[in-house]
Amino acid sequence: MPSTSICRGATPREVSTRASSSAGSTLATAAADDDRERKTQYEVQEEHGSYQEFTVRDHSEGLPGLFWRNFFGTPFVRLFGQRLETLPSDCVKHLGDALVLVQPYEFPSQAGSPEADARERELVEMLGPECFYDHERHQKPTRRPVLEAETRPVRLKRGTRPDATSSGR
Structure with a gap:
């Protein structure tokens, strides 16, 4: 069987799940790999070649779009x-507890279809297009979430370890 109970309509290799700040339940998505790639990066053409650029690097910069889940x-x-x-x-x-699932269409295999794209545009308009990357104009979102300090990853100096007794200095 090529499908799973949470990803009917796509094989496990075609669907990826990304979670950011899972301890704080900030954001998690499930999407077909090609849909994720289409929304998170784009090709920039130059005179002597091209390169890939990110739409948004992470959810602190806003959202690249809506995915299947x-x-x-x-x-x-x-x-x-x-x-x-x-x-x-x-x-x-x-x-x-402040956790909401938004699922524009039933199956991940529907991503990229004219119907799914229309539904995503409709929901983005309802949620606020300023919160999402503008793929037509290649503009980053102008409204972004306020991330609490406890949901941000801790960055340590090289050679240090987290210690329950440390003061954080």
Whole structure:
């Protein structure tokens, strides 16, 4: 069987799940690999070749778009606010404690189809296009989530270890 219970319509190699700051339940997505690539990078043409550029490097810069499954935690629930309540009931599910699933279409294999693209555009308009990368103009989002200090990764100086007794200095 090439499908799984959470990813019907795509093989496990075609669907990837990305989670950011899972301890803080900030953001997690599940998407077909080609859809993720299409939304997170683009090709820049130069006179003597081309290179790939990121749309957004991570969720602190905003969102590259909507994927098959989008699990929004506290920072994104705050960012979208009441707009989440305006989404069609067939594509939003409140999972409790400031965790919301937005699923524009039923199967990951639908990503990139004209119907799925239209549904994503509709939901982006409802949530606020300023929160998402503008793929037509190649412009980063102008509204981004406020990330709490405890959900940001800790950066250590080389040669140091986290220590429960350290003061953080």
